[in-house]
Amino acid sequence: MADPTDPSEEELLVLVRTVWEQRDPVPTGLVARMQAAATLAAEAEAGGLDLELMLLVERSEDLAGTRGAPGAAYTMRFSHAGLELLVRLAGARLDGWVVPPVPVTVTVQRAVRHGWADVATLAVGATGRFELPDLAPGLLRLRLEPGTGAPAFQTPAFEL
Amino acid sequence: MSLDRARPAHPQEVWAAASDAFVRWRGGDALALDDLVRVMTPVLWQVVRAHRLPAEVAEDVVQTTWLALVRSRDAVHDPAAVGSWLTTSARREAWRVAKAAGRSLATEDDDLAPRLPDATSPEADVVRRDEDRLLWAAVDRLGERCRRLLRIVAFEHRPDYASVAAELAMPIGSIGPTRGRCLDKLRAELAGGGSDRG
CATH class of the missing domain: 1.10.1740 (Rna Polymerase Sigma Factor; Chain: A)
Structure with missing residues (x-):
């Protein structure tokens, strides 16, 4: 700045922004949560779909039982309205558990240039267990449709 | 600063x-x-x-x-x-x-507790931390209304004065002059920076 003892209005406003960004930063994960909520609302709006968003409640590096490099596997737990979905990612492999185990149809979607494309659809039985052993890397998300005709659940996007 | x-x-x-x-x-x-x-x-x-x-x-x-x-x-x-x-x-x-x-x-004020670098940071960070502290103190001394108004004005491009006036319970015509006064106050606080006035 030209004169440090006489800052312009614009320079003062830069300082105010700096102070608040340091002092009250955007919470971790807020942007991702808002992206998930907005995307879901947009899809529900466009397709007249009845969708419920599952929230990521936990994510952990999965060290035990992993022979590869640390961080090669991790587990995520999504939850909404009493239904939980555990997803374990290891390399190209995805394992899923629906808790409590109820029959659902699981659709895996992949981010493509202008939206999302279905990659696979699986019928999950009473065990609540499903697996996809060979997925290409990319940005994925899962949609769970209960057999009861209740609204579908959708996870936020995650990276494989 | x-x-x-x-x-x-x-x-x-x-x-x-x-x-x-x-x-x-x-x-x-x-x-x-x-x-x-x-x-x-x-x-x-x-x-x-x-x-x-x-x-x-x-x-x-x-x-x-x-x-x-x-x-x-x-x-x-x-x-x-x-x-x-x-x-x-x-x-x-x-x-x-x-x-x-x-x-x-x-x-709660705790909610805005300082998140500054810890004491083990290098010299440059310590200097920066002191500068940050002075800046924060200057903003704190502005008072509630100035602090809120300047926060809005700093982050928004041409904020809608009618809604800002309603939210801050001020007449719409006084938002512009108050903005100027608050900036002057901040400028003065920074110029006197370091003096640890309550």
Whole structure:
């Protein structure tokens, strides 16, 4: 700045922004949560779909039982309205558990240039267990449709 | 005071990026919505928190704002105005929530506890930390109304004075002059910087 003892209005406003960004930063994960909520609302709006968003409640590096490099596997737990979905990612492999185990149809979607494309659809039985052993890397998300005709659940996007 | 560090994005640039993403999204690029949310969420956070809402409540307000935009995207006629549409909606909702809850929702001061580098940081960081402390103290001495007004003015590109006036319980005609007075006050606090006045 030209004169440090006489800052312009614009320079003062830069300082105010700096102070608040340091002092009250955007919470971790807020942007991702808002992206998930907005995307879901947009899809529900466009397709007249009845969708419920599952929230990521936990994510952990999965060290035990992993022979590869640390961080090669991790587990995520999504939850909404009493239904939980555990997803374990290891390399190209995805394992899923629906808790409590109820029959659902699981659709895996992949981010493509202008939206999302279905990659696979699986019928999950009473065990609540499903697996996809060979997925290409990319940005994925899962949609769970209960057999009861209740609204579908959708996870936020995650990276494989 | 140091002004040479990485500066937060200027609101005008943020508004332009938001407008660009909004145009792409309305044009059929579904992923452009992610860009719009990424660009504007930090601004919405700041203007909502200016209403002293606790973090969870502020997050709900920000989410409500995004859902409202998705539902009424065709109501935003001028893409250049999408940033202002979002910030004005978010402030209005924050104000409504804060009023409905009364004093019970006031942000605890702990909530804004300093998040400065720890004492083991290198010399340069220590100097920076001292500068930050002076800046923060200067902003704190402004008083509630100036602090809130300047926070809004700093993050928004041409904020809507009518809604700001209603939220701060001030006549609309006094927002401009008050903005000037608050900036003068901040300038004076910085000039006298370091003097540890209560």
